[in-house]
Amino acid sequence: MTTPAPEPASQPVKTAPKKVQVENLRLSYASKEVIHGISFHIEPNEILGIIGPAQSGKTSLLRCINRTIDFTASAKVGGTIKVDGTDVRQMRNVYELRRKIGMVAPLPVGLPLSIYDNVAFAPRTSGMRNKSDLDGLVEKCLRQSALWDEVKDRLDSLGTKLSGGQQQRLTIARALSHQPEILCLDEFSIAIDPVTTMRIEDVLKELKREMTIILVTNLVQQARRLAARTMFLWNGDIVELDTTEVMFSDKAKDKRTYEYVNGIFG
Amino acid sequence: MSAATSNLPATRLFTETPFVRKKQRRELIAQCFFGGMAAAMVIPLILIVGYVVVQGAPSLSWEFLTTNPRLGGIRGGIWSALVGTIYIVTISLCVSAPIGVLSAVYLNEYAKDNWFTRIVNLAVVNLAGVPSIVHGLFGLGAFVYAAGMGKSIVSASLTLSIMTLPVIIASTKEALSAVPMTFREACWNVGATRWQTIRRIVLPNSISGILTGVILQVSRTAGETAPVMLTGVATFKAVESTGLFLYNPITDQCMALSMHLYYIATQASNAAPSLPFAIATVLLCAVLAVNATAIGVRAYLRSRKKW
Numbered sequence: 176m177t178t179p180a181p182e183p184a185s186q187p188v189k190t191a192p193k194k195v196q197v198e199n200l201r202l203s204y205a206s207k208e209v210i211h212g213i214s215f216h217i218e219p220n221e222i223l224g225i226i227g228p229a230q231s232g233k234t235s236l237l238r239c240i241n242r243t244i245d246f247t248a249s250a251k252v253g254g255t256i257k258v259d260g261t262d263v264r265q266m267r268n269v270y271e272l273r274r275k276i277g278m279v280a281p282l283p284v285g286l287p288l289s290i291y292d293n294v295a296f297a298p299r300t301s302g303m304r305n306k307s308d309l310d311g312l313v314e315k316c317l318r319q320s321a322l323w324d325e326v327k328d329r330l331d332s333l334g335t336k337l338s339g340g341q342q343q344r345l346t347i348a349r350a351l352s353h354q355p356e357i358l359c360l361d362e363f364s365i366a367i368d369p370v371t372t373m374r375i376e377d378v379l380k381e382l383k384r385e386m387t388i389i390l391v392t393n394l395v396q397q398a399r400r401l402a403a404r405t406m407f408l409w410n411g412d413i414v415e416l417d418t419t420e421v422m423f424s425d426k427a428k429d430k431r432t433y434e435y436v437n438g439i440f441g
Numbered sequence: 442m443s444a445a446t447s448n449l450p451a452t453r454l455f456t457e458t459p460f461v462r463k464k465q466r467r468e469l470i471a472q473c474f475f476g477g478m479a480a481a482m483v484i485p486l487i488l489i490v491g492y493v494v495v496q497g498a499p500s501l502s503w504e505f506l507t508t509n510p511r512l513g514g515i516r517g518g519i520w521s522a523l524v525g526t527i528y529i530v531t532i533s534l535c536v537s538a539p540i541g542v543l544s545a546v547y548l549n550e551y552a553k554d555n556w557f558t559r560i561v562n563l564a565v566v567n568l569a570g571v572p573s574i575v576h577g578l579f580g581l582g583a584f585v586y587a588a589g590m591g592k593s594i595v596s597a598s599l600t601l602s603i604m605t606l607p608v609i610i611a612s613t614k615e616a617l618s619a620v621p622m623t624f625r626e627a628c629w630n631v632g633a634t635r636w637q638t639i640r641r642i643v644l645p646n647s648i649s650g651i652l653t654g655v656i657l658q659v660s661r662t663a664g665e666t667a668p669v670m671l672t673g674v675a676t677f678k679a680v681e682s683t684g685l686f687l688y689n690p691i692t693d694q695c696m697a698l699s700m701h702l703y704y705i706a707t708q709a710s711n712a713a714p715s716l717p718f719a720i721a722t723v724l725l726c727a728v729l730a731v732n733a734t735a736i737g738v739r740a741y742l743r744s745r746k747k748w
Contacts, residue, residue: 241630243626243629243630246626246629248553248554270632270633270634271632272632273629273630273631273632274631274632277631278630278631280623280626280627280630282623284623284624284626284627286624286627286628286642287624287642287645287646288641288642296628296631296633296641297631297632297633300628300631300632300633300634300637300641301632346627349627349631350630350631352631353631353632
């Protein structure tokens with residue numbers, strides 16, 4: 176385990192900057208509150224696992240962090256989310272924030288462009304034009320997402336024509352293409368086979384050296400394999416947040432945590 | 442029980458019961474009934490086109506298309522009416538297509554759900570329901586008198602623009618919303634602005650639907666009589682038979698096929714009986730040609746559909 180020893184929960188140390196600092200986050204859609212004031216932080220180069228059943232606010236939480244929640248007119252956000260010490264809701268350049276955060280949705284989305292253009296999309300929107308720079312970046316991202324060997328001979332063919340698992344790796348390559356500092360994976364493995372999943376998990380272990388990873392997952396064992404700390408989110412509240420070892424042992428403080436990770440929740 | 446079933450010959454398991462036969466019969470009846478209705482829809486089209494073409498054939502010739510009408514329209518051809526219709530349709534679409542498409546992009550891609558958007562949407566829906574003669578009356582008041590354009594080609598074209606705008610907006614919005622929302626979200630997630638998303642993903646993938654919607658308005662514009670009759674179409678006017686600028690759109694009135702047809706069929710008692718049908722044939726062929734173009738464009742762009 177590479178994470179530092181757990182610090183006292185009461186007083187966060189101010190000297191070490193937190194990658195993401197969430198304080199008293201509230202979110203409601205129209206009049207229905209879905210996240211009820213949660214606080215947590217994420218250390219740099221940490222993998223934070225977020226587990227919890229459907230409708231517990233996991234995806235909404237991610238959308239608050241990269242502010243794509245702005246596109247939902249009925250959403251109201253309260254509290255603060257700081258990325259590298261800056262409140263995301265005060266940021267004028269939200270596009271810069273989103274480039275800092277790579278986002279992978281549950282279902283693969285191949286844009287109706289060629290494989291090459293799918294990966295080059297984000298760098299191009301931020302003004303990168305040089306062909307050899309783009310070539311290098313596209314290759315690097317496709318290698319990182321374990322897709323390069325399968326598509327290197329047909330980068331011109333449509334990304335939407337790839338198989339589901341390939342498209343998901345393409346989505347991950349696109350999320351890496353703007354060289355994010357934080358990578359959010361929202362149940363990335365529900366559309367891909369176990370072998371590919373394991374390959375991507377290996378990739379994530381590598382990527383941890385370069386970036387912070389938020390891993391939302393329905394597979395509790397996936398969180399156990401990858402995450403340094405795991406958060407159990409349920410109905411918009413944090414039930415428990417602790418190191419993964421504690422969460423998956425009988426030392427978990429909340430009975431519901433034990434029940435959920437052992438599949439006897441309900 | 443299960444042992445007894447498995448001992449039966451395999452074919453017996455699929456023997457038709459009376460209930461299955463009844464279901465199949467009903468299925469057949471339903472299919473024939475609906476299919477018959479669909480086929481019946483084709484009959485009027487064939488009858489109309491056939492009747493009009495057969496009746497109009499004696500008057501049809503190349504000269505008919507390329508010579509000016511004479512003697513109040515009962516002799517000669519339809520050249521000036523044909524040119525007038527082309528002028529009106531072109532100018533009208535040059536105004537309504539950009540405005541319509543751009544406002545639809547705004548409404549579908551940018552607009553938040555607030556009072557302004559609701560008012561615009563309400564206006565679009567209601568504008569689409571206004572009868573064409575009322576549009577004509579509005580054009581007469583607004584363009585011909587209030588704006589001082591007089592009865593002219595621009596007045597008629599602008600009137601038709603207003604009439605076609607809501608339909609273009611509706612069809613464009615439909616084409617835009619056929620592009621899956623997940624594409625947009627994927628673009629926003631990597632830091633693309635709304636405009637970058639529209640330009641690189643949404644528009645390239647909805648252009649076939651947008652074009653089809655616009656092209657179909659050509660035929661509607663060409664066929665309208667009431668609005669242009671009030672705002673800028675003359676019953677009789679000859680033009681030069683060659684040249685690029687046969688009419689001056691700002692000052693001139695023009696003839697139009699639809700109006701010419703109405704006039705010849707109702708007002709000119711001593712015209713050849715085949716004359717109105719010949720005009721109708723030309724109008725029909727023009728409309729069908731435009732519609733065929735729309736279908737062709739759509740088929741071509743669909744074949745390049747990317748998901």
